[in-house]
Amino acid sequence: MLPEIAEKLQFDTDLFMEALKERVQELFPFLAPEEQQNMPIMQSDTALATCLVRADSKICSDHPSAPYTQLGVVYKVDVSATNGIPSISNFQNLGRTADDGVSYSEELTQRLMGDINEWFTPQNFFINPLQSGHCYFKFQTYNPNMMLSLRYGDPEVESTQQAPIRSIKRDGTYIDSNDNLCYVQLNAVEYSITEQGKVQTTMDSFYMLQTEYTLHGLKGYPVVMNCANDYYINKYITDNGAVNNYTGTYTTPEGKTINLYYGDNYIITNVEDNEPVSYNDVKNAFNIAVNQINDDNGTDITVPDYPVPVPPDIDDDIEVEMDLNDAAFGEGLSHYYVTTVDAPVLSDISAAMSSWNINNTGKDLYRNLLSCRITKVGPIPSSPSTFVIYGEELQYNGSPITISKITGNPSMDLGEYEILPKFNDFRDYAPYTKIEMFIPYCGWVALPSHVMSSEEKPKIITGTLLCDIIAGTCKAVIKCNDTVVAEASGFTAVDVPFTGENVGMKMAGIASAITSYGNAASKTVGNIASGGMSGGAGAGASAAGGLVGLLGSYAQLHSAFNANYTEICGKTGDGCNVAGLNKVYIKIQRPKTGGYEEPDFVPEDYGHTTGFIAMKKKLISECEGLIICANPDTSGIGGATDRERQMIKNLLEGGIIVRQTEPEP
């Protein structure tokens, strides 16, 4: 049957290809030129095929819900060929599927469907019915629920299983409902109509596979649906495992024998020597662009421009010893330790480390990354132990260096203080009384005068010094009865630069480089020392570049670290905190109370002569002694002339002395 079909379906391949390319550009203008070569052209292995395809519109990306928007329209198209001219007919819109879970407005739906209809109208959509068993799909989907299925031959019979797009992996495989490994058909970068197993530029006789056998189930075994170049499907494996040569053959006009086959399982062989080849090699040879679903649920898929990388075989058991204090590394790439070793200069510590006789490059690398900073902060919440790197104990002046891993930044209690008043009046407060607090590392900080305690309202001043050992900064928080009244910040550490460079920046650069490499290669530290070092097979281009750069910076750093070190010169300004003022002081500035034996400047009869501030409303008859009124209202004095009222007002404002008399018996 097949030879007769082939004979019947001959047509001008060149003309067809030319027209097809033009249609591709018109139909999918949003695709890049190279992508247009990978057009979703449905091919049938018989003169009649039915295409079921879901259409995703790029304009779906304009939907507010993008990239989760998907039209989910299924179209059915019949394919036929008349006189060698392919055409499609019976183009049907089967309507939207129900599993995308997204609803659209009627307007949007019409708009989207209109676009799809325009794309897939019979006059715009070419289907090549000629290529046997080959099917190309390239699609973009925003809906992970989209199903891909292929149908050949009988339009009513589904040829392939439906493959949910979201389950299709990067390598084009997916697991079907029966847990079988299946492959999605892959697009070829180079579009061509090929004789089975051979690329052709002119149309020769060809064969198509019998559809009902070719794609049955896509179950369990890889099926290459496009054999380009020198590969073709040559053998098949029966269910009982027997390998059979296909018995159906076709002889090309040139006398070449093309083997056709049927069955569920296929072996791809090289057309030259008929030797089996692996599916992966075929894919790599095709330079196949793979449609993939991103893990983030269906965004656009980009076509990689290099073969799908195969993870290299590496020895994951290789470890780099970094057993400082036998403590596992914490999170992150930087770990901090504190030591009280009496080594006043950085060079002494490094000199001690340099005395190791360590030849391992990896270890040298890590050793040279050590930087030192002097700080005068304690206690450090950690437990001290000896400084051990790679099983060797670091010593200085013959004694082991005690080092403790910093597990947390310390906070120190600044104590409790109560400031008692001296005058029990306004003079205990601003601006007459000023209160300042000296906080170690932070200097003087002014406290508001309301922190003054009193009998009615006792007030306790407390403080906490929060230290960031690694940054070398600290912050003091002063509270009065649990209300923050002052804050101050300062420095607890003095940086010790390497040859004048900024150690912190250097360390940050190193950490960043290592992190970026680690992210790119997704390798453990151990892999840096193994295959990753060479940037070899399997490492992505970006990872290799990062490693090269990293090695370069390591080399520079190595020389820098080995240079002469700058001695610690000390720091002025904030350095005074380093000098050791480790107590809190509260300084209270008050007015003097008087002269000899500190009599108060307020005389004893101050009340009678001047009067105390009262600011109270009261009946004059209830007062005693001197009172001075503010703008008294004398309208209640009946019988007095206006002059007399004014005199009374003047007296009250100037001050009168209310004399309480004994009631007359």
Place this chain on the structure above:
Amino acid sequence: MTVTLYNNKSPANVLNEDYAAVLTDPVTATARGAVDIDRPVLLLNCSVIDFNYFYITEFGRFYNVTSRSLVPGGHILVTGESDPLESFASAVGSLECLIVRAEDPSMRERYFTDQCIPIPADPQYEVIEGEEIISSLSSGMYVIGVV
């Protein structure tokens, strides 16, 4: 006119002044023409001159003596100035006023700034010394970062 003579110990700005009658009975006074209620000039029918305060019954007011003269014939010519504070003592006493300053310590607001209290320019200091918060400061510590 009936005038009661007093000896007043209190100054004019005292409410409920301390005064004592000089004579047991009021004296009669005659006017020298019109009598001003604020500054009356009266001829007293008495020879007592040792008074500084008087009360005119008809006016119902107290007066501070501003001048006294002995007139031939044994009379006293006195001029006075009204003391409205004492004259209307009960009415003034029943006034409810905003007392800005007061002698009574119980009325004192201690924490209002009193500009009348002199503040010396040179201050005095008190220093409260806290406990040592960092004991390991003398030897120091080195922070070593390992990447």
